[in-house]
Every structure is written in C-alpha cells, then in structure tokens.
Amino acid sequence: MASSEVALPKPVGFPLRSAQGRRILIATVLGSSIAGIDSSVVNVALPDIGRDFGADFASLQWTVTGYTLSLASLILLGGGLGDRYGRRRIFLVGVAIFTFASVLCAVVPDVGSLIGARILQGIGGALMAPASMAILQATIAPDDRPKAIGTWSGFAGIAGVLAPFVGGWLLSISSWRWIFLINVPVAVIVLLVSVRHIPETRDDESSRMDWGGSALAVLTFAAATYALTAIPADPAEPWAWASAVVAGAAATGFVWYERRTASPMVPSSHLKSRPFVTINVLTFIVYGAFGVFSLIFTIALETVSGYSPVKAGSALLPITIISLVLSRSSGKLAARIGPGLQLTVGPALCGVAALMALQLSPDAGYWSVVIPVECVFGLGTATMVTPLTAVALSSLPGKRAGVASAVNNAVARSAGLLWIAALPPLAGLTGASYTRSDAFLPGFRLTCLICAVALFVSSAFAAASFRSHAPCDRHLLFAHPLLHPLCR
Numbered sequence: 001m002a003s004s005e006v007a008l009p010k011p012v013g014f015p016l017r018s019a020q021g022r023r024i025l026i027a028t029v030l031g032s033s034i035a036g037i038d039s040s041v042v043n044v045a046l047p048d049i050g051r052d053f054g055a056d057f058a059s060l061q062w063t064v065t066g067y068t069l070s071l072a073s074l075i076l077l078g079g080g081l082g083d084r085y086g087r088r089r090i091f092l093v094g095v096a097i098f099t100f101a102s103v104l105c106a107v108v109p110d111v112g113s114l115i116g117a118r119i120l121q122g123i124g125g126a127l128m129a130p131a132s133m134a135i136l137q138a139t140i141a142p143d144d145r146p147k148a149i150g151t152w153s154g155f156a157g158i159a160g161v162l163a164p165f166v167g168g169w170l171l172s173i174s175s176w177r178w179i180f181l182i183n184v185p186v187a188v189i190v191l192l193v194s195v196r197h198i199p200e201t202r203d204d205e206s207s208r209m210d211w212g213g214s215a216l217a218v219l220t221f222a223a224a225t226y227a228l229t230a231i232p233a234d235p236a237e238p239w240a241w242a243s244a245v246v247a248g249a250a251a252t253g254f255v256w257y258e259r260r261t262a263s264p265m266v267p268s269s270h271l272k273s274r275p276f277v278t279i280n281v282l283t284f285i286v287y288g289a290f291g292v293f294s295l296i297f298t299i300a301l302e303t304v305s306g307y308s309p310v311k312a313g314s315a316l317l318p319i320t321i322i323s324l325v326l327s328r329s330s331g332k333l334a335a336r337i338g339p340g341l342q343l344t345v346g347p348a349l350c351g352v353a354a355l356m357a358l359q360l361s362p363d364a365g366y367w368s369v370v371i372p373v374e375c376v377f378g379l380g381t382a383t384m385v386t387p388l389t390a391v392a393l394s395s396l397p398g399k400r401a402g403v404a405s406a407v408n409n410a411v412a413r414s415a416g417l418l419w420i421a422a423l424p425p426l427a428g429l430t431g432a433s434y435t436r437s438d439a440f441l442p443g444f445r446l447t448c449l450i451c452a453v454a455l456f457v458s459s460a461f462a463a464a465s466f467r468s469h470a471p472c473d474r475h476l477l478f479a480h481p482l483l484h485p486l487c488r
Contacts (some may be wrong), residue, residue, distance in 0.1 A: 016144035023197040024139050025148055028132040029155045031095055031190045034183035035125040038067070038102065041167035042118075043298040044313050045176040047434060052176065053111040057424070057434050058229055064295060065225050065421050066115040070122030071129070072413035073218040076265040079130035079407070080210065083203040087131045087138065092194055094127025099187040105180035129409050137393055138201040149393070150331025150386045155324075164298065168313030210265045216254040217265075221414065223247035225421045232425035266407060276404070278465045279391045283408055284415045285458040286347050286384070289451040291416030292423045293354055297373075300357075300444050304437045305364055315370045319378035326382040331390065339387035340466035344459050346384025351455030353377035357448045362437055391466075423447055 014021035042049075046060045053059070082090040101120035108114045133152070140148045167179040224247035230240035258264040301312035334342055353376040359369045392408035424430075427450070428443040 013139050013141040013144075015141050016148055020197065021140060021144065021148075023193055024135065025151060027190055027193040027198055028091075028135050029152050030186055031091060031128055031194070032132045032152065033155060034095070034098060034186050034190070035129060037163040037183050037186075038105075038121060038180065041163040041179045041182065042067075043295055044164040044167045044302075044309050045171060045179050046299060047302050048171055048176045048309070049111070049114070050434060053114075055111045056431050057429055059111045059115070060434065061229055061420060061424065062115045063111070063118055065229070065417050067118040067122040067125070068291075068413050068417040068420070069221050069225055070119045070218075071125045072122075072410055072417050073221045074123060074126035074214060075130055075410040075413060076217070076407060077209065077211075077214040078126040078128075079134065079409075080265065081127065082131040082134055084209065086200045086202045087135050088194060088198045088200045090127050091131035091135060091198075092191060094124045094129075094131060095187050095190050095194070096124070097121075098124030098128060099184055100124075102180045102183055102187075106177045133389070133393065133409075135198060135201065139199060146331045146335040146386075146390060147328060149390050150328040152389075155327075164313035164316050165310070166313070168309035168311070171309040210258075210261060210263050213254060213258055213261065213265045216250050216257060220247055220250040220254055221417065223250060225417060228418065228421040229425060232422070232430070275391065275394075276407075279388065280408060280411045282343065282458055282462055282465070283388065283392065283411045285454055285461070286350075286388070286415075287412040288415035288419035289354070289454040289458075290350070290381075292419040292447060293350075293357075293451040295420055296424065296429070296444050296447050297357055297360075299434055300360055300440065301370065303434055303440045304360055304362060304444065305370070306362065306437075307366075311366070315366070315374055318371060318374040319381065322375065322378035323382050326379075327386050330382055330384075331386040334387035334390065338466070339391050340462065342383050342387045343391075343462035343466050346380045346382075346388075346459075347455045347462065348459040349380030349383060350377055351380075351452045351459065353380060354448045354452035354455060358445050360444070361441070423450060 014024065016022070016025065042064060046063065049055065049063065050057075050060050078090065078094065098121055101117050101124055104117040104120065105114060108117055133149075136148050136152060137145065163179075163182065166182060170176075170178045170182075223243040227240050227244035227247055230237050231244065234240065258266070298312060298316075301307045301315060302309065307315070330342060353373050356369075356373045356376060360373075364370065389408070393404050424443065424447065427446040429440065429447070433439040433443065
C-alpha cells in the first residue's frame with residue numbers, strides 16, 4: 001500500500017496485533033532507538049576519543065552535552081512542528097538529519113568538529129523523538145497503547161544499552177569512528193517502513209510555531225551549559241560568568257515572551273495541570289541522575305577498573321535483558337493498578353544501585369560488583385520508565401500528544417544536559433582526570449552519592465504524589481486521581 005493510501009481506521013486507530021499496527025510500532029521503535037544508540041555508545045568511546053584528539057574532560061563533556069543541548073532546546077519545537085505539519089513528515093526529516101550527522105561524526109578531523117556534528121545530531125533527534133511517540137499515541141488503538149508504549153520503552157532502552165557492547169567490540173577491532181555508523185542501516189529501514197506504512201496525523205487546531213521562544217530556549221541552555229561546565233573548573237574565568245549572566249537574562253526573557261506570545265511552546269493552561277507538572281518534576285530529578293551516573297560509571301569501568309571497551313560495554317547487558325523481559329509487563333501492571341507503586345520503587349532501586357557502585361575500585365570483581373550494580377539499576381529502570389512515559393502522555397488531552405511527548409522529552413534531556421554539565425566538575429572531574437584511576441575515583445564516588453540521594457528524594461516525591469489502584473476508565477492509559485477527577 002502506498003503511503004498516500006494509508007488511512008487510520010475510524011475512529012480509534014490500528015490494533016497492535018494487525019499488520020499495520022506492527023509496522024508502525026517497528027518504525028517508531030527503531031527510529032527512537034537510533035537516537036538511544038549514539039547517546040549510550042559515545043560514553044564507551046569517550047576515553048578513546050579523548051586520547052585520539054588530546055582532549056580534556058570538558059571537551060568530552062561537550063561531546064555528550066552538545067548533542068543534548070540541541071535536543072533539549074529544540075524538542076518542544078519539534079513536537080509542535082509534528083502536530084502542525086504532520087508527525088510522519090517531521091519524523092522522516094529528523095531521521096534523515098540524524099543519519100547525515102552520524103556520518104559527519106565518523107569523519108571529523110578534530111574534537112571541535114565532532115561537537116558540531118553532535119549538535120546537528122541533536123537537531124535530528126529533536127524532530128524524531130517526540131514524533132515517534134506521538135505517532136504511536138495517534139495511530140494505535142487506545143486499548144493497545146499501554147502495550148505499545150511498553151514495547152517502545154523496552155526496545156528503545158535495549159538499543160541504547162546493547163549499543164555500548166557493539167561499540168566496545170568495534171573499538172577493539174577498529175577506530176571509534178565506526179561507532180557512529182551503527183545506526184545508518186537501521187535508519188534506512190526506518191525510512192522505508194515509515195514512508196510506506198505510517199499514516200500521516202496532525203493536530204488541526206495547532207497554532208503558529210513559537211520561533212522566538214525556541215531561540216531564547218537555545219540561548220538559555222547553551223549559556224547555562226557553558227557556565228556550569230567552566231565555572232567549577234576555573235572560577236576566575238570571566239567568560240564563564242558572562243555566560244551565566246546571559247543564561248539568566250535569556251531565561252527571564254523566555255518567561256516574559258512565553259506569557260505574551262499568542263502561540264507559546266507550552267500554553268499556560270498546561271501548567272495548571274497537576275499531573276502534567278508533577279510527572280515532569282519527577283522526570284527532571286530521575287533523568288538528571290540517570291544521565292550523569294550512566295556517563296561516569298561507563299568511564300569508570302575503563303579508567304578505574306581497567307576494563308576493555310568490550311568488557312565495559314558487556315557489563316551493561318543486564319539492563320538489556322531485564323528491560324526486554326519486564327518493560328511490557330510493567331506497562332500492563334501500571335495500567336491495572338495505577339503508576340504510583342512503580343514510580344516509587346523504580347527510583348529507589350536505582351538509588352541502591354548508585355550506592356552499590358561505590359564499591360568500584362581497581363580490584364573490584366566483575367561478577368561480584370559490576371554486574372550486580374547493573375542488575376539492580378536495570379530492575380529499577382524497567383520498573384518505572386514505562387509508567388512514567390505513559391503518565392506523561394496521558395497528562396494532556398490526546399490531541400496534544402505531540403506537546404506532551406515533547407515537553408517530557410525536553411525535561412528529560414534538559415535534566416541530563418544540566419546535570420552532566422554541572423556535577424562532574426563540581427565533584428572534581430576536570431582536565432585529564434579521566435586518564436588516571438587515582439584522579440577519577442574520588443570524584444566518581446562523590447557523584448554516585450549525590451545521584452543516590454537525588455533518586456531517593458524522587459522516590460519519596462513519587463510516593464507522596466501518586467497512588468496505585470484499579471483504574472475506573474479503561475480508555476485512559478492510567479486512570480488515577482491525578483489523571484481523572486471522576487476516579488476519586
């Protein structure tokens with residue numbers, strides 16, 4: 001069937017068991033996965049990249065945060081573009097940009113060019129990420145959406161975690177440059193399936209695009225990221241403090257502009273939604289801790305424990321297996337009892353894993369220390385990611401799925417961006433510390449402690465904010481007092 005002939009069945013969407021439903025799921029899962037692949041595989045390659053280019057730790061941070069910067073800054077705009085101009089169209093453009101940027105990453109001559117290519121990757125991801133989830137929300141039958149989201153979450157996580165293993169293997173036999181080419185064949189499949197089998201959907205009531213707000217958001221995040229990275233490393237650096245001032249001014253301007261523009265990225269009415277605000281506050285804490293812990297733990301496996309890239313990558317496989325086994329069941333459980341229990345237990349388990357990581361040392365055992373940390377962390381993420389994603393999507397009306405997805409993605413990415421920029425240098429991880437175990441270990445342990453505290457705080461926040469019980473409306477992903485007043 002040609003793409004122009006694909007039409008949604010009236011009035012609800014495709015069943016997941018149908019051929020069309022499966023094709024939509026495959027395309028969106030693979031599309032979101034290629035973004036996860038590069039996000040995680042780069043962490044394994046950072047020591048090699050640093051040695052190849054003679055880069056300091058701040059440059060390695062920017063290799064990660066450059067991607068996250070453009071992604072977090074533009075993802076709200078990406079969601080709005082999808083709602084207005086067509087989610088499939090924006091999804092395809094995002095996949096194409098991301099793939100082109102991946103090829104650029106593989107051929108860059110220096111670390112500055114690599115950071116620039118990573119920023120371009122983030123632009124592609126900002127178009128791709130909200131569109132993939134919004135496509136599922138708009139095209140899959142309501143009764144099958146929790147299952148679809150569980151599968152999407154599980155396999156997106158699997159790709160992100162499997163990638164370091166494959167990337168480590170590539171590093172062991174060739175250059176780090178090959179890791180950026182992993183997603184090219186996957187992207188070709190996504191483009192072919194999407195063009196032929198995904199129906200176009202949009203929000204006919206979508207308003208004008210908020211270009212002014214997007215520009216102010218980019219300026220805010222860019223200036224804040226530079227300031228957070230540079231000030232702890234050199235408090236006397238005048239450009240760092242100037243960037244902090246610019247970030248504050250841009251953030252103030254953003255708030256002022258959004259209150260007065262006719263088409264804000266996030267309408268003020270959305271901020272009055274208690275579930276919308278609550279789930280995004282939880283997302284900011286959890287994903288900030290996730291981002292910085294994943295970065296430093298992967299580097300520590302190579303720098304502190306002396307593992308090869310292959311062994312460091314394979315240490316992440318327990319998360320893959322646990323996510324594969326439990327993500328869909330997690331979605332079904334939350335649909336039956338509500339999200340509260342899982343949103344409380346999941347972060348707590350991840351906090352325990354962060355404390356267990358304090359045992360990492362040059363003599364730490366692979367099976368006695370490293371694998372248990374990953375197993376507990378994987379159990380925590382599998383427990384909470386699917387309910388968190390589904391609650392975020394359900395917190396706004398269905399026709400605003402693109403905005404809901406984009407906001408939650410923006411919050412998650414912004415959290416990772418700001419935490420990765422600020423926490424490592426505050427903990428003493430600067431300069432060439434990533435090259436020596438004795439220099440890296442103290443900062444690593446302090447960062448683990450801070451992450452553990454943040455995750456325990458987020459667990460308590462979720463326990464106070466959400467309750468679990470049987471839903472009263474099967475058409476809501478998670479019918480729950482915060483999501484449906486009639487369920488009280």
